[in-house]
Every structure is written in C-alpha cells, then in structure tokens.
Amino acid sequence: MISFNFSKLFAAATVALSLLAAPVAAVADDNPSAVLDQIRASGVLKAPVMVGEEPGYIKDPATGQWSGFYVEFLTEIATELGVKLQPVETTWGNLAADFQSNKIDIAIGVNPNPKRGLVVDYLWEPLFTDAWAVLTPVGKPVKTWAELNDPSKTVVVQKGSTMQIVAEALLPKAKITPVEDRGLALMELQSGRTDAVLLSIFDALQVSEKKIGEVSLPEPILRNPATLAVARKPGNAGYINFLTNWIEQQRSLGQAQGKLARAWEARGIDLSILPKGFSF
Known part of the structure; x- marks a missing residue:
C-alpha cells in the first residue's frame, strides 16, 4: 500500500503556488499603468x-x-x-x-x-503658487510673523494641515489652536477667542469679502x-x-x-x- 504524507504534500503545493504567483505579482508591480x-x-x-x-x-x-x-x-x-x-x-x-x-x-x-x-x-x-497670510480682527493687522510669536497670542489653524506645520515652525511661542475646518476657525475669530487665523492668501481674501476679519500678508512672505x-x-x-x-x-x-x-x-x-x- 502506498501511504501519503498530506502535510508534506500540502507544503509542497503551497511552495509551488507561491512560485507561480510571484512572477504574476512582480508583473503587476512593474506595470507603470x-x-x-x-x-x-x-x-x-x-x-x-x-x-x-x-x-x-x-x-x-x-x-x-x-x-x-x-x-x-x-x-x-x-x-x-x-x-x-x-x-x-x-x-x-x-x-x-x-x-x-x-x-x-x-x-x-x-x-x-x-x-x-x-x-x-x-x-x-x-x-x-500663493502665499501664507493671516486673518486678524478688523483694525489689528500685522506686518511681520514676529508680532504673533508671543505667549499672549493665539493662532488658529486647521488640524493636520500644512497651516499647522507653518504656525508651529514660525510661532513657537504663541498658543496654536488646531480645529477641524475653516468654518470652526472663523467662529474662533468672530467670537474674539483668537488673534489670527492662518490661511492661504487667496482663501483669506475670499473670507474677508464677507467682512470677517482683516487680511495681512506678514513678512517674510512665505510662498x-x-x-x-x-x-x-x-x-x-x-x-x-x-x-x-x-x-x-x-x-x-x-x-x-x-x-x-x-x-x-x-x-x-x-x-x-x-x-x-x-x-x-
């Protein structure tokens, strides 16, 4: 009687299948389209x-x-x-x-x-390409980023965005407040809970048309x-x-x-x- 070692047979089959599949996967990975x-x-x-x-x-x-x-x-x-x-x-x-x-x-x-x-x-x-700007309360524009880099200043940014990275790099002394979206950021400005909202210049100008805040393009200009x-x-x-x-x-x-x-x-x-x- 011929006996079969099923565990060895299964292992051999698995190896064979992996060898057959490997070139297919490689071809898929190498397809630039x-x-x-x-x-x-x-x-x-x-x-x-x-x-x-x-x-x-x-x-x-x-x-x-x-x-x-x-x-x-x-x-x-x-x-x-x-x-x-x-x-x-x-x-x-x-x-x-x-x-x-x-x-x-x-x-x-x-x-x-x-x-x-x-x-x-x-x-x-x-x-x-645009530039980074800030939206501040009306009548309180800023000329430089240094004016916001102060422990007494609060700056609002959108959470997980490049705005947050910019603010944390430029304004390490300020209080950075991340929020989920632009709408919440503007609510912080309108309620007087922040000194500035960091936005791209084109977005800031768009918002300012609704009479929400004043746009500043601080020096040095960051593209x-x-x-x-x-x-x-x-x-x-x-x-x-x-x-x-x-x-x-x-x-x-x-x-x-x-x-x-x-x-x-x-x-x-x-x-x-x-x-x-x-x-x-």
Whole structure:
C-alpha cells in the first residue's frame, strides 16, 4: 500500500503556488499603468471635496452638487481619463487616511507635507503658487510673523494641515489652536477667542469679502505651492506622468492662471494686497 504524507504534500503545493504567483505579482508591480488601469476600470475618479473652502470647493445646499475651480480642474482630469468625477467629502487633515483606505485617487491644491509624504506622492510642479497670510480682527493687522510669536497670542489653524506645520515652525511661542475646518476657525475669530487665523492668501481674501476679519500678508512672505497628490502604491508611475504633463500644459498655456483669475474675479476678490510682481 502506498501511504501519503498530506502535510508534506500540502507544503509542497503551497511552495509551488507561491512560485507561480510571484512572477504574476512582480508583473503587476512593474506595470507603470496599473493605477491608471484601475481608475479607468472603475469608471470614476474619486477626489476629496471640502465644505467651507470656497471658491475652490462650492457645495450647492439645495442640490448637493459641487462646483468651484478645484472641482473644475478635477472634472477636466476625469474627462481626460474617460471617467466621471466622484466627490468624496472630507477634510484636509483626513487626506492621508483617505489615501490609505483607497477612498480617494487624487487630491488637488495640497502642499507638500512631511507626515503625509510617508504615504503620499506629491507632484513637484505646482498647479499654482500663493502665499501664507493671516486673518486678524478688523483694525489689528500685522506686518511681520514676529508680532504673533508671543505667549499672549493665539493662532488658529486647521488640524493636520500644512497651516499647522507653518504656525508651529514660525510661532513657537504663541498658543496654536488646531480645529477641524475653516468654518470652526472663523467662529474662533468672530467670537474674539483668537488673534489670527492662518490661511492661504487667496482663501483669506475670499473670507474677508464677507467682512470677517482683516487680511495681512506678514513678512517674510512665505510662498505656498499648491500641487497634486496621489497615493504611494505600485503602478502609479504612469499616473504621475499623466498628471505632471497635465499640470505643465495648464501652466504653460495659461489655463490654470485663467481659471483662477476668473474664479477670484467672480467672487469680487481684490488681489491688490499681493506684492508687485507676485505671480501665481
């Protein structure tokens, strides 16, 4: 009678299967278009959208539809890929987790962030560049960052954002108060509980049009690159190459600048606070 050692047979089969699967996995990892293929197969481009982040993201309360210049950019990218844009409501502080859980395929208008950089790949060519500003109570502008770097000063930032990193680096003596979103930050300013809210200059100007605070562009002026980000995963090289070329075209043909100028003009945003020669 022939006897079988099933444990040895099972082990041998497992090894054989792993040897067969390894080249397949390697091929998948080496395919630079793997991520592009996944997005196209899904039929949607999942992108984050934020409440209270006008004019980049604008939500119609009646219909729930999203618009704004960031949404316009994202829709164009989705169209180029032959898919539809799928908005995913979130916050800046949740982007890294959203990428890791595959909730989003792309983020736009983000700043290079060391912590997020552990799981996210940033495109180094920015879509546009603005600067960091502060929104202060009316009649209390600041000329330099040093004026806010004082234990008696409270500065509000959005939690987990690049704004928080900037504030902690520049204003170590001040009290930094992180909040979840821009709406909560503005409530802190309107209630008199803070001396400044740190925002990008274009966002600050947008808010000031609603008569909420006064905009200051403190010295030294810190430029703020707004770029694109994707999840760091095997097979995203082709996706990054596609997006890099898209950004280059947007900037070199003036398309990005034109969209932004129209968005700010439509909102009545006065850009005269920007220094002479400032180019976004």
